[in-house]
Amino acid sequence: DADVTQTPRNRITKTGKRIMLECSQTKGHDRMYWYRQDPGLGLRLIYYSFDVKDINKGEISDGYSVSRQAQAKFSLSLESAIPNQTALYFCATSDSPGLTSTDTQYFGPGTRLTVL
Amino acid sequence: DAKTTQPNSMESNEEEPVHLPCNHSTISGTDYIHWYRQLPSQGPEYVIHGLTSNVNNRMASLAIAEDRKSSTLILHRATLRDAAVYYCILNSGYSTLTFGKGTMLLVSP
Numbered sequence: 001d002a003d004v005t006q007t008p009r010n011r012i013t014k015t016g017k018r019i020m021l022e023c024s025q026t027k028g029h030d031r032m033y034w035y036r037q038d039p040g041l042g043l044r045l046i047y048y049s050f051d052v053k054d055i056n057k058g059e060i061s062d063g064y065s066v067s068r069q070a071q072a073k074f075s076l077s078l079e080s081a082i083p084n085q086t087a088l089y090f091c092a093t094s095d096s097p098g099l100t101s102t103d104t105q106y107f108g109p110g111t112r113l114t115v116l
Numbered sequence: 117d118a119k120t121t122q123p124n125s126m127e128s129n130e131e132e133p134v135h136l137p138c139n140h141s142t143i144s145g146t147d148y149i150h151w152y153r154q155l156p157s158q159g160p161e162y163v164i165h166g167l168t169s170n171v172n173n174r175m176a177s178l179a180i181a182e183d184r185k186s187s188t189l190i191l192h193r194a195t196l197r198d199a200a201v202y203y204c205i206l207n208s209g210y211s212t213l214t215f216g217k218g219t220m221l222l223v224s225p
Contacts, residue, residue, distance in 0.1 A: 042217050090159050092160075104162045105152075105160075105213060107160050109158065
């Protein structure tokens with residue numbers, strides 16, 4: 001089984017609809033991240049969480065919100081989807097840096113979201 | 117944030133070594149150099165990281181310049197499955213990663 005899973009894998013929705021993308025991990029990591037990727041571009045950070053009670057905005061948080069329900073779960077919501085939010089969305093996890101860790105990130109398979 | 121500079125694309129033939137360069141002239145003393153790659157239609161995956169010394173693992177080798185202002189990811193024998201976008205990223209562990217556009221590696225049979 002995959003360590004980082006994302007649901008759904010594909011979603012087509014209409015402008016104005018509320019959408020939730022979910023991410024679960026079995027790696028026991030404290031840190032979780034949401035990124036989006038547009039064609040031909042690198043990943044851009046939307047939100048991140050360094051532990052269950054911590055939520056931080058990333059580079060492009062406008063139009064998005066997140067919820068860290070537990071150590072293993074981190075959800076991304078689009079309250080009112082718009083067409084320019086059409087993109088590939090990735091969730092990632094990492095362990096906190098320490099003597100045996102350097103914050104390597106592990107990514108899920110991605111969710112392809114299309115907003116019509 | 118400390119930034120990296122990579123060529124947009126590189127080409128290689130199968131079974132040949134590939135050297136992917138990365139410049140990071142503003143690297144700080146606490147930054148690790150991480151490499152990730154993204155295969156088509158997949159999420160990025162970790163390849164290798166290092167701080168000062170050269171590093172080897174089953175996927176690749178990382179050569180770090182003595183002044184740490186540049187590094188090179190080495191794939192010893194490229195295969196078609198190595199065709200991907202390779203990202204060089206500086207990571208202090210106490211902030212988030214910044215992905216640039218990376219280098220698209222094309223591998224020809």
